[in-house]
Amino acid sequence: MKKVFLTFATLTLVATMSLAQTKWKMDGxxxxxxxxxxxxxLSFVNGSFSKFDATIEANSKDLKGAKLTASIDPASVNSGVERRDKHLRSQDFFDVKKYPKATFVSKKFKKAGKNKYKIVGDFTLKGVTKEITMDAKVLGNFETKKGSKMGIQATTTINRYDYGISYAKGKNAPNGKEALAGDIKITINMEFVAKK
Incomplete structure (x- = not known):
């Protein structure tokens, strides 16, 4: 019985080691x-954030079942026009003094084709949490002497009204179109590194 127990314990340890998590850190x-x-x-206003962070924890190289955790500092917004950026930081939009962080925590990391995934998780912005889905694709990966590298692109669309950002809601331009649309398209491009 003792030998059986030791054999079972050894197999369990080996299995656990083989499923050891790999932690991928974002290359800023x-x-x-x-x-x-x-x-x-008439046109799209584009912008970006300069301060953010993300990590991925995975038990397998194909990322199925992985966990993504990310955060963004809304105060780092940059749309190319300082006056507009100042407005975006105000209570009309991000209200960065009251809500200094936006976060995403994945709940599902599902395979959706070759190198493609559906990442489902909770996105919190301005104190409101909603479940969103990101369409992600692994653009490439390779090994280096220092560790593994991987590139991922992910896109999603959120509606700002869902997060209490209602500036100009209901107001139209002379052409009858929304003065400022509710839908916001987000595109993320990141390289990750898993150190040896």
């Missing part, structure tokens, strides 16, 4: 978080 020098919103039905 090669990462972008961009957004786009329609203005007056």
């Amino acid at each position: 020098a090669h990462a972008w978080v961009n957004f786009s919103v329609m203005h007056q039905g």
Whole structure:
């Protein structure tokens, strides 16, 4: 009985070691978080955030069942126009003094094709949490002497009204289009590193 127990314990340990989690840390020098919103039905206003972080924990190389955790500092918004950025930091939009962080925590990391995934999780912005789905694709990966590298692109669309950002809601431009659309497209491009 003792030998059986020892054999079972050894197998369990080996299995646990084989499923040891790999932690992927974002490479901040090669990462972008961009957004786009329609203005007056005429053009898109584009912007980005310069301060953010993300990690992925995975038990397998194909990322199935992995966990993504990310945060953004809304005060780091940059749309190319300082006056507009100041407005975006105000209570009309991000209210950064009261809500200094936006976060995402995944609940599901599902395979959706070759190198493609559906990442479902909770996105919190301005104190409101909603479940969103990101369409993600692994753009490439390879090994280096220092560890593994991987590139991921993910996109999603959120509605700002869901998060209490209702500035100009119901107001239209002379062409009848929304002065500022509710839908915000978010595009994330990131390189991750798993150190040996």
